[in-house]
Amino acid sequence: MAFMEIKDLHLYYETTRGPLRAVEGFSLSFQEEGKTLGIIGESGSGKTSLSLAIMRSIPGNVSTYQGSILFEGRDLMRLSAAEFRKDIRWKKISMVFQGAMNSFNPVIQVGRQVVERLLSGDGISPRKAGREAESLLETVGLSRDVAYRYPHELSGGMKQRAPIAMALYLKPRLIVLDEPTSALDVSIQAQIMNLLKQLKWNLGISMILITHDIALASDICDYIAVIHGAKLMEYGPAENILINPQGPYTQKLLASIPRLHGDTRPQFLSGAPCDLVSPPPGCRFQSRCPSVFEPCREKEPPWLEVAPAHWTGCWLYAK
Ligand SMILES: Nc1ncnc2c1ncn2[C@@H]1O[C@H](COP(=O)(O)OP(=O)(O)OP(=O)(O)O)[C@@H](O)[C@H]1O
Numbered sequence: 562m563a564f565m566e567i568k569d570l571h572l573y574y575e576t577t578r579g580p581l582r583a584v585e586g587f588s589l590s591f592q593e594e595g596k597t598l599g600i601i602g603e604s605g606s607g608k609t610s611l612s613l614a615i616m617r618s619i620p621g622n623v624s625t626y627q628g629s630i631l632f633e634g635r636d637l638m639r640l641s642a643a644e645f646r647k648d649i650r651w652k653k654i655s656m657v658f659q660g661a662m663n664s665f666n667p668v669i670q671v672g673r674q675v676v677e678r679l680l681s682g683d684g685i686s687p688r689k690a691g692r693e694a695e696s697l698l699e700t701v702g703l704s705r706d707v708a709y710r711y712p713h714e715l716s717g718g719m720k721q722r723a724p725i726a727m728a729l730y731l732k733p734r735l736i737v738l739d740e741p742t743s744a745l746d747v748s749i750q751a752q753i754m755n756l757l758k759q760l761k762w763n764l765g766i767s768m769i770l771i772t773h774d775i776a777l778a779s780d781i782c783d784y785i786a787v788i789h790g791a792k793l794m795e796y797g798p799a800e801n802i803l804i805n806p807q808g809p810y811t812q813k814l815l816a817s818i819p820r821l822h823g824d825t826r827p828q829f830l831s832g833a834p835c836d837l838v839s840p841p842p843g844c845r846f847q848s849r850c851p852s853v854f855e856p857c858r859e860k861e862p863p864w865l866e867v868a869p870a871h872w873t874g875c876w877l878y879a880k
């Protein structure tokens with residue numbers, strides 16, 4: 562049985578122009594526990610929406626939320642809200658939200674915020690909560706006294722670690738991290754990445770790492786899913802995807818990364834991602850694709866296994 566299996570997931574937002582399709586028909590099977598799955602794609606491709614769908618933390622203006630997410634033999638989308646809260650959220654699957662550090666309350670000490678959000682109703686004494694917070698902060702490489710500081714007294718990197726501490730509190734099996742290092746300088750980025758590697762290696766925690774930074778994904782991910790225009794474009798072992806990308810979108814995305822060594826110049830990915838309110842029929846990448854041909858404009862590309870466990874949705878590979 563796969564560790565997590567997402568089948569035909571859809572998430573649409575209601576907007577004044579009509580439904581905006583932020584996640585459309587996303588299916589993927591995350592096989593092994595203890596591994597890291599990277600989700601990469603440009604801004605606005607639906608990465609955050611996908612993570613919110615997995616966590617069932619969907620905003621009020623969602624008009625369509627369908628599909629299934631199998632985890633430990635249960636379909637998370639069929640659980641009642643109360644069951645999901647009691648058994649899954651924070652306990653089995655936790656999340657570090659994009660920009661999580663901005664949601665810290667400026668007038669409450671960090672330690673209290675780290676544990677309090679998760680305690681709701683557990684009746685734990687303030688002293689015990691303080692000790693819990695101290696040791697959690699220590700797990701993420703912060704000194705114990707950070708628990709008694711206020712958010713403004715922390716550096717950007719320290720603030721970024723606190724939500725990770727929070728996510729670890731109930732010893733989940735899977736953590737979904739949405740851009741945990743964006744807006745940080747490279748040395749702090751490296752510290753956070755090292756912390757994530759330790760969690761992976763020492764605690765065997767599975768992770769879904771959402772990022773638009775491919776270098777970061779290549780550093781820690783075992784598998785990579787590439788999304789563009791709300792659709793999954795390519796999926797497979799990280800090495801295959803990064804060294805031998807098959808879909809034109811992934812190839813373009815990787816070619817746009819500047820390299821320090823070598824003669825190849827970075828290529829621009831021209832054009833903009835397609836409009837998610839009225840996407841064109843066929844492939845979502847058609848208007849930007851160098852290899853576009855007739856079927857791409859007419860029908861949805863088939864999802865094909867182009868190398869062992871390496872899948873892509875592209876007409877080029879259809880026989
Ligand atoms: N609550 C909402 N209501 C309407 N549209 C939304 C809402 N949240 C996101 N969107 C739209 O859904 C699409 C996907 O957004 P999402 O935040 O999932 O992208 P993303 O890949 O996480 O981008 P980024 O890399 O910038 O974080 C975008 O077009 C965005 O404008």
Ligand SMILES: [Mg+2]
Pocket residue numbers: 608609610659739
């Ligand atoms: Mg996002």
